[in-house]
Amino acid sequence: MYENFQRYIDERVALCDAESKLVRSVAVIKKIRKRQYLLQEGDVWKYDAFVSSGCLRTYSINEKGSEHIIGFSIENWWCGDRESLLSGEPSRFNIDAIEDSELVMFTHTNFEMLCREIPAFNQMVNNILNKSFITQQNRINASLSNTAEEKYLNFVKKYPEFALRVPQNMIASYLGITPETLSRIRTQTARNKG
Template structure:
């Protein structure tokens, strides 16, 4: 699975063979079956995680047992809990596999050392963090500004194909609506003109 990560890294920046070897030495590969946890709420998150294969989701559960999905991560995306990683506090989130998945993990200490030793890796991570921040801003804007139908259309535009990979109730949870509302929107959008 490191070859998938290496291909991703090389598509983003010019890494030498030695730099890739240094990164590989810090990587752990974890294979998860569908529904298996990568992180459970209450545990401290200590890794940076790259999804090499599959689909992961990050979510919380409220007091009524309702899931609230914060995000999904598919191939070539990163996942994890930055708050827990940064503060060392227990996570509020669960991260589990929506599909059978392979994840490349780098321990926090090793990741920070790679950033210090490899300027090209550090620049790449800074770029990823900036894009992640912008994606979070866009998600917040959508959540507070768009109608339910606009949220779904935006989701389909931003993540083409993802709606076909994940159950409808998870799409609804991510968009902050009921499954019934999403079903109604989908029926409306699929009506012949």
């Protein structure tokens, strides 16, 4: 499990043996089963978490009991609630496993120490945060500008693995459309291809 994370780092930065050992020494391995929570609304998120295997979702539940999925995380992605992490405030979100999952986690204190002590690690983290910010900007723009069909087609094009791994009702929630609308779009798309 840690080997996946080590490969992820090695593909992005070159660390010396001492730096690699420091990262490994503060890493915590966590396994969670399908439907198990990693974070529940009301708890404070205190980690930087890398998904070594599996699939998770981050979502909120409104006052009517409807779920609003804000993101998915699969292998080689990071997950967590950055707002709760940085503010120390209780989270508004839940994170649970869609599949059995394994994570490499760091307390935020240790993660900040790694960023201070290892400049290459810090640069890798900054690159990840920048890409994440751009992705969120693009998602907001798409959700405001695109039709339901465009949202779905862009989602499948950008994240084809999700279409195979994530239940359709969760994809609909992520896209901000009803499951019925998604079903209609999928049927129409299949007809157009046929």
